[in-house]
Amino acid sequence: MAVTTQDQQHGLTAHSHGGGQEKGHRRVASRADHFTSFDVNAFEVPGGREEIWRFTPMKRLANLHNGAAATASVTVEVMAADGVRVETVARGDERLGVAGTPGDRIAAQAWTSFTEATVVTLPKDTKVEPTTVTVTGAGEGQVAYGHLQIRAEQFAEAVVVLDHRGSGVYADNVEFVVGDGAHLTVVAVQDWADDAVHVSSHHARLGRDATFKHTVITLGGDLVRLTPVVTYTGRGGDAELLGLYFADAGQHLEHRTFVDHAVSNCRSNVVYKGALQGEDAHTVWIGDVLIRAAAEGTETFELNRNLVLTDGARADSVPNLEIETGEIEGAGHASATGRFDDEQLFYLQARGIPEEQARRLVVRGFFHEILLKIAVPEVRERLEAAIEAELEAVGA
Amino acid sequence: MATLEIKDLHVSVTTDEASKEILKGVDLTIKAGETHAIMGPNGSGKSTLSYAVAGHPKYTVTSGSVLLDGEDVLEMSVDERARAGLFLAMQYPVEVPGVSMTNFLRTAATAVRGEAPNLRHWVKEVKGAMADLDIDPTFGERSVNEGFSGGEKKRHEILQLGLLKPKIAILDETDSGLDVDALRVVSAGVNKFKESGEAGVMLITHYTRILKYIQPDFVHVFANGRIVESGGRELADQLEEHGYVKYTGNQEAAKVG
Numbered sequence: 001m002a003v004t005t006q007d008q009q010h011g012l013t014a015h016s017h018g019g020g021q022e023k024g025h026r027r028v029a030s031r032a033d034h035f036t037s038f039d040v041n042a043f044e045v046p047g048g049r050e051e052i053w054r055f056t057p058m059k060r061l062a063n064l065h066n067g068a069a070a071t072a073s074v075t076v077e078v079m080a081a082d083g084v085r086v087e088t089v090a091r092g093d094e095r096l097g098v099a100g101t102p103g104d105r106i107a108a109q110a111w112t113s114f115t116e117a118t119v120v121t122l123p124k125d126t127k128v129e130p131t132t133v134t135v136t137g138a139g140e141g142q143v144a145y146g147h148l149q150i151r152a153e154q155f156a157e158a159v160v161v162l163d164h165r166g167s168g169v170y171a172d173n174v175e176f177v178v179g180d181g182a183h184l185t186v187v188a189v190q191d192w193a194d195d196a197v198h199v200s201s202h203h204a205r206l207g208r209d210a211t212f213k214h215t216v217i218t219l220g221g222d223l224v225r226l227t228p229v230v231t232y233t234g235r236g237g238d239a240e241l242l243g244l245y246f247a248d249a250g251q252h253l254e255h256r257t258f259v260d261h262a263v264s265n266c267r268s269n270v271v272y273k274g275a276l277q278g279e280d281a282h283t284v285w286i287g288d289v290l291i292r293a294a295a296e297g298t299e300t301f302e303l304n305r306n307l308v309l310t311d312g313a314r315a316d317s318v319p320n321l322e323i324e325t326g327e328i329e330g331a332g333h334a335s336a337t338g339r340f341d342d343e344q345l346f347y348l349q350a351r352g353i354p355e356e357q358a359r360r361l362v363v364r365g366f367f368h369e370i371l372l373k374i375a376v377p378e379v380r381e382r383l384e385a386a387i388e389a390e391l392e393a394v395g396a
Numbered sequence: 397m398a399t400l401e402i403k404d405l406h407v408s409v410t411t412d413e414a415s416k417e418i419l420k421g422v423d424l425t426i427k428a429g430e431t432h433a434i435m436g437p438n439g440s441g442k443s444t445l446s447y448a449v450a451g452h453p454k455y456t457v458t459s460g461s462v463l464l465d466g467e468d469v470l471e472m473s474v475d476e477r478a479r480a481g482l483f484l485a486m487q488y489p490v491e492v493p494g495v496s497m498t499n500f501l502r503t504a505a506t507a508v509r510g511e512a513p514n515l516r517h518w519v520k521e522v523k524g525a526m527a528d529l530d531i532d533p534t535f536g537e538r539s540v541n542e543g544f545s546g547g548e549k550k551r552h553e554i555l556q557l558g559l560l561k562p563k564i565a566i567l568d569e570t571d572s573g574l575d576v577d578a579l580r581v582v583s584a585g586v587n588k589f590k591e592s593g594e595a596g597v598m599l600i601t602h603y604t605r606i607l608k609y610i611q612p613d614f615v616h617v618f619a620n621g622r623i624v625e626s627g628g629r630e631l632a633d634q635l636e637e638h639g640y641v642k643y644t645g646n647q648e649a650a651k652v653g
């Protein structure tokens with residue numbers, strides 16, 4: 001049976017794991033030593049065996065990792081709410097790059113290769129209506145690089161939807177600069193066409209008492225690899241990273257979250273849920289959390305659950321929690337990958353509900369807690385419909 | 397008038413490639429208006445009988461037949477059986493995370509009745525049925541059976557019984573895990589369901605105490621995968637006094653009630 005899980009459900013505390021790494025994980029180095037650089041040439045061309053690449057099918061990356069040149073650009077359209085500023089800026093804009101540094105060769109390649117960036121600024125002390133940034137791929141066979149920065153100024157309160165659709169190969173960096181006391185909610189939807197390859201690094205830098213809710217929904221694309229990284233610059237930062245993915249036959253959907261707790265009294269909560277169906281559907285979730293020595297009073301939890309609907313699908317799930325201080329509020333992680341629960345199906349059917357409908361109820365129920373938290377009703381409805389559409393194929 | 401006919405039913409369960417016969421020729425006919433109590437020691441196959449009739453995929457019928465009003469139940473899928481009028485209140489109801497009780501009940505009622513119930517009537521009907529069973533209205537928003545206590549799960553099984561109004565109801569140890577008050581409430585729910593006289597009930601139990609609330613017309617002793625003795629109410633009293641030792645030869649299993 002092609003189901004793997006490297007870690008069954010268990011919580012842990014600072015006392016049992018203080019200062020150490022988790023046993024049983026194939027970690028070669030601490031996340032603290034993870035290499036980052038804006039210079040693409042500072043990274044070797046990965047071969048695929050490296051820890052951060054070992055799950056990714058390198059052949060399907062269209063050479064993004066090996067210097068692929070841009071052949072076109074994506075189309076970026078911003079439906080900005082009143083008061084929101086939208087700018088297209090050149091490479092040299094000094095605001096760019098402040099939220100984080102590329103952590104792998106493709107992110108560095110994207111940084112080196114983009115020609116113009118979109119900067120969306122959410123005004124301070126103001127609550128604004130949702131803003132939507134739609135990124136449409138450059139077309140089948142085309143390669144494009146991009147850069148986007150979302151700035152939530154001090155005490156801004158806003159929702160931003162990033163909507164990715166269309167065809168082609170695309171690598172980008174997305175920055176979230178969340179000012180002191182700001183509340184930024186982001187929903188990033190990857191609803192690509194079947195041929196698309198998307199490798200994306202999200203860098204969030206949270207100010208003091210900032211709240212950042214980041215929801216990733218990945219449904220379409222041949223290969224999607226998303227790396228959300230969160231750092232804190234002041235106390236009281238609160239990050240919630242939610243993810244929902246649904247992989248069909250042949251799709252590779254990879255999510256690698258990293259929360260870097262280097263400041264005291266911050267919180268993070270990571271919940272990713274995925275469903276898989278069909279031959280060679282493959283999902284990967286890597287959840288790194290690092291609580292550095294200075295990050296006293298940290299509270300963190302991360303969870304990944306996968307629901308394998310058919311044979312031939314494979315879910316990899318690796319939580320990594322490193323704790324360098326004993327003075328934390330709480331830390332835990334859980335990961336589980338399971339088959340579709342036949343008992344649930346039986347129970348619903350025994351109440352007269354036809355099998356197909358029962359399956360949908362169970363899967364919808366599985367994703368319920370994530371969908372429930374999507375603040376924009378239109379987006380939630382669209383995603384519910386997209387999930388229904390995915391489910392039409394179940395058991396077919 | 398509904399009739400469930402179980403004839404010479406043999407059922408095996410498959411585990412790790414090996415197959416084990418559990419039911420070894422069960423004969424039982426339940427007619428509308430009748431209540432049949434099935435009593436037997438642990439592991440004798442009572443739940444297996446109820447699951448096999450409901451169509452649980454783990455249990456394989458190797459021979460025999462099950463007919464509902466002459467229709468071959470064994471040819472039907474699980475949901476078809478339910479829509480045909482069979483209902484199983486489970487010994488261990490299943491939790492379905494993320495699916496609200498309200499949504500579940502309405503989906504089930506729509507499936508069984510063949511059309512979506514009128515919303516206003518439905519809300520009233522559910523509210524009334526929940527009140528009858530002392531179920532707090534807040535349960536409607538909770539996920540199906542998730543985090544419910546044993547007794548709460550059983551009440552919700554009977555709630556579904558009342559709303560889905562099957563022709564034949566199989567109640568698998570609905571009484572176990574209930575305190576005295578809950579037992580009374582749940583029994584009242586079952587009796588209300590029986591009132592119409594149009595439904596048959598198979599009441600599986602370990603203990604005679606529920607039979608003080610729900611009057612059985614027949615009592616069957618179940619041992620080692622078959623019915624070994626049948627009688628009236630008085631048989632339950634004998635079991636109360638002497639236990640199953642006569643049927644199993646096993647001192648351990650002698651204690652009932």
Ligand SMILES: Nc1ncnc2c1ncn2[C@@H]1O[C@H](COP(=O)(O)OP(=O)(O)OP(=O)(O)O)[C@@H](O)[C@H]1O
Nearest residue numbers: 409411418436437438439440441442443444445454
């Ligand atoms: N899914 C299964 N896998 C393996 N063995 C099973 C399974 N279901 C039932 N059995 C076995 O079949 C026998 C009958 O079980 P069953 O649950 O039908 O008994 P029961 O009469 O309902 O017992 P109880 O009074 O404890 O509920 C037992 O030996 C049990 O271990």
Ligand SMILES: [Mg+2]
Nearest residue numbers: 442443444487
């Ligand atoms: Mg039983």
